[in-house]
Amino acid sequence: VQLVESGGGLVQPGGSLRLSCAASGFTFSSYYMTWVRQAPGKALEWVSGVNGGGVYTSYADSVKGRFTISRDNGKNTLYLQMNSLKPEDTALYYCARPKKSPGGSSWKLYDYWGQGAQVTVSS
Secondary structure, three states: EEEEEEEEEOOOOOOOEEEEEEEEEHHHHOOEEEEEEEOOOOOOOOEEEEOOOOOOOHHHHHHOOOOEEEOOOOOOOEEEEEEOOOOHEEEEEEEEEOOOOOOOOOOHHHHEOOOEEEEEEEE
């Protein structure tokens, strides 16, 4: 199993970024997938999740209305569109496959995750 994130970067407050996660080594469409993040010195935070079919999504209150999770099962890719970014969104963002949906804010709840994509929101 391999999960590879891309699309991070430096953006000004109010800006947008789209993260991608290329998945391989498993039947992607069969699994609930999540995005989690971790800021320096802070605990892991669950951000968003989507079911295998891409129909059912959920979000942390801190990102609801600003972030959109989606997936393309034909391309084995998970996405996170992030709009109206705030400095408090600065973190390392991980694509992660939970052992059981919806996952949560502990690494023990996941069996695979990627190397992370850095998102920095600063003027």
